[in-house]
Amino acid sequence: MTPSRLARVPLGAAVTAVLVAVLAGCGDSGDLRGAGATPTAVGPTKLWPQLPPASTPALDYGEADTETVKGITAPGDDIHKVDPVAVVRAEVAAHPDEYSGSHAMYAETVQQLKDCGKKGALGKKCPILQAYYRDLTGDGKDDLVLGIRFPKHQLAVRVYTFMHHRLVQVMGTSDSVVSVELAGDDVIIRSPSTLPGYEFRTVWTWDPHQNAMLATRDEIIRVGSVTPTPSASPSASLTPTPSASPTLSPSASGS
Template sequence: MNRSRLALAAALTAAAALLVGGCGDPGGPRGAGATPTAEGPTHLWPDLPPPSAPAEDYGAIEAVKVTGVKVPGGDLHKVDPADVVRVDFIQNPGTYEPSDTAYKKTVERLKDCAADNSGGTGRCPVLKAYYRDLTGDGKDDLIVGISTPDDNLDIRVYAEEDRRLTQIMEMSDAVLGVELAGRDLIIRAISSLPGYEYHTVWSWDSHQKTMLPTSDEIVRSANASRPKSLPSKASDAPSSRSPRQSPSASAPDDGR
């Protein structure tokens, strides 16, 4: 037997020893252990009677016509957002009661918006307006934030149809930030649980003809603290989102 064959025989002998010793991989199938038994969902209280009335955590959500505001050419870019809010607040208190102090003070401050544009008192509570097609009709809708005296942010969205103005969303909360993601409006708000915040996604519902809260969750936040103050008028509001500091929408200014 020549040297090459001897070397080959020695190599084969060593490989066989490794396999016998368990150091090699036979390449065959291996057991993964016991498979857990699949369990279907367990229905609790199957005989529970249906509720007599739905819960309305967000209030009665419906589209509201805003009268007295003209929309030239059906273009919401040509309408003064402060004028829209001023008329709408008087017609539609929304989440507020007309007797609420915060509502009354907001209505009074809205009267100052026209004066602010000409060097007035600087009390106009309307933040910078944003524009985005949320309804999918190919036309920009108007998104407005109103800083209220109760340290909340009232958010209202308006659509145009046949040159008429319709409020398709209204909510008020201790808002930490607002984001636009496609045709969704995502609102971050303070939770009563320390270290957590609410994330609510509002989406257009073509059947209801209004924006609905389609997703609502509570998530962990590193610092869910409310800013001490909100910008008092549109010119003071940042143009992009600053987490936990800016209540204005975070998308790039589509507003032209």
């Protein structure tokens, strides 16, 4: 992210202070001087240490579904020779509940596929965006990254690779999208937030244990200036007060 203006002001002040100190010390003998006391490092404060550890997992956030694309092959497993349109049509055929019928969620996308030709001959109404190629799995071979426009301004992002001579979708997600980026071997998707001045940023990274791209980092980031809302009370201390401790009434203890 580009540093904000507020972050640049202290930097300029610090540079000015250094220049003043250098000019004022031209006649200095050069002896070593103490920099003052070093601040004591403060470690994290563990809250509610009496809580027992969780016995069941939370959301299956670290898992991803993969799917073999039926009927799609390429000589030498060269993914550059795979037709992106054929890949999307294979997905449509494999998921009739989502793409077929008048009440299907992506029925409009199927109609738009009629404007898609072969090997990059994509019409104006074709929902398939330009294909990108990058080695995301670390096997030394390019993988295929596809974008598919869905209804209601949704964008599906798919990543495909060859495994054992089979084309496999190793990442599939759809959302309202601000931008999609490839950074090294990561896929970074930025999505709008209902909170003014912020966006969601999700980083997808290859996991060799699950043979899939996982959402390894999901965060909300500041993208604009927002006027902070004045707090009604000063910042609370981490030390709980006696009144904050929960108590049981006689009626509650007997229930």
